[in-house]
Amino acid sequence: MKFLTTAGLAAMLAFGVSSTALAQAITIKFSHVVAPDTPKGKGAEKFKELAEAYTEGKVKVEVYPNSQLYKDKEELEALQLGAVQMLAPSLAKFGPLGVREFEVFDLPFIMKDYDDLRKITDGPVGRALLDKLDAKGIIGLAYWDNGFKVMSANSPMHVPDDFLGLKMRIQSSKILEAQMKALGAVPQVLAFSEVYQALQTGVVDGTENPPSNMYTQKMHEVQKHATVSNHGYLGYAVIVNKAFWEGLPEDVRGQLDKAMAESTAYANEIAQKENDDSLAAMKAAGTTTFYDLTPEERAEWVEALKPVHTEMADRVGADLIKQVYEAVGMKD
Numbered sequence: 497m498k499f500l501t502t503a504g505l506a507a508m509l510a511f512g513v514s515s516t517a518l519a520q521a522i523t524i525k526f527s528h529v530v531a532p533d534t535p536k537g538k539g540a541e542k543f544k545e546l547a548e549a550y551t552e553g554k555v556k557v558e559v560y561p562n563s564q565l566y567k568d569k570e571e572l573e574a575l576q577l578g579a580v581q582m583l584a585p586s587l588a589k590f591g592p593l594g595v596r597e598f599e600v601f602d603l604p605f606i607m608k609d610y611d612d613l614r615k616i617t618d619g620p621v622g623r624a625l626l627d628k629l630d631a632k633g634i635i636g637l638a639y640w641d642n643g644f645k646v647m648s649a650n651s652p653m654h655v656p657d658d659f660l661g662l663k664m665r666i667q668s669s670k671i672l673e674a675q676m677k678a679l680g681a682v683p684q685v686l687a688f689s690e691v692y693q694a695l696q697t698g699v700v701d702g703t704e705n706p707p708s709n710m711y712t713q714k715m716h717e718v719q720k721h722a723t724v725s726n727h728g729y730l731g732y733a734v735i736v737n738k739a740f741w742e743g744l745p746e747d748v749r750g751q752l753d754k755a756m757a758e759s760t761a762y763a764n765e766i767a768q769k770e771n772d773d774s775l776a777a778m779k780a781a782g783t784t785t786f787y788d789l790t791p792e793e794r795a796e797w798v799e800a801l802k803p804v805h806t807e808m809a810d811r812v813g814a815d816l817i818k819q820v821y822e823a824v825g826m827k828d
């Protein structure tokens with residue numbers, strides 16, 4: 497389809513080339529920034545497998561991992577322009593697109609586990625957030641999990657004061673910026689593809705990541721310390737170009753919806769184990785000392801980061817924060 501001119505298309509139709517033959521040429525480019533061996537990477541491969549099987553080859557899915565095609569911000573622009581059809585950006589990266597509400601997921605300690613998350617992503621709050629993408633020419637299909645984040649640096653981080661002056665890489669979320677500032681650190685936004693080198697060369701001192709990202713990017717080789725704080729969550733919205741999706745033959749879209757529902761279940765089922773395995777592998781590698789907070793230290797982190805919720809209420813909406821609190825049973 498890519499190389500088909502309008503005249504070529506008209507000629508094919510004039511000669512009675514069936515819509516099935518045309519549909520055979522549908523290609524979905526699915527671009528992402530992480531390694532293939534991560535919850536998102538495996539979810540994308542599962543979608544490819546199921547989509548190609550259910551559409552009986554009418555749709556070809558090409559997965560491009562590791563920022564091969566585009567880095568963080570560029571991939572969203574590429575989706576809007578139709579250069580790629582499908583992405584799964586982190587929920588922390590929708591601000592530049594003008595949909596800041598997803599940053600509610602970045603609020604520190606707002607969700608304690610995957611069960612809390614499901615209450616948001618599988619409920620009306622999650623659906624309403626995805627619907628906000630419509631105005632940007634994007635359809636939100638699903639939420640895919642990664643996991644809860646650890647903090648890493650070259651010095652131990654037991655209490656908030658340990659962050660004083662540390663340069664910490666963050667994703668492009670104002671809430672994450674506020675979180676790092678609340679700890680006394682200096683936040684710096686960098687594309688995911690640049691993080692390893694920035695840590696290695698000392699452009700930044702540390703960062704935060706779910707273990708699966710830290711491990712598959714080999715960040716543990718250049719970070720001496722990490723705290724398993726689970727202070728925040730990192731997950732994804734799987735999104736498609738709206739014009740592309742709505743232009744698909746209805747039967748094909750139905751088959752792709754089924755493939756997406758099943759690959760979502762798969763990605764969310766493996767996420768916890770992928771992260772547990774990555775953490776274990778990094779501990780075994782022995783290049784990073786992993787630290788678990790004592791209950792007292794954790795209480796200090798919670799106390800230091802609580803003001804971020806009120807400070808950022810205008811950014812994501814006080815009502816939205818309240819809805820999330822209610823859904824997960826958190827007291828203000």
Ligand code: LMR
Nearest residue numbers: 529530586667687688709
């Ligand atoms: C990051 O930039 O740290 C993550 O969003 C990467 C990813 O897609 O998991």
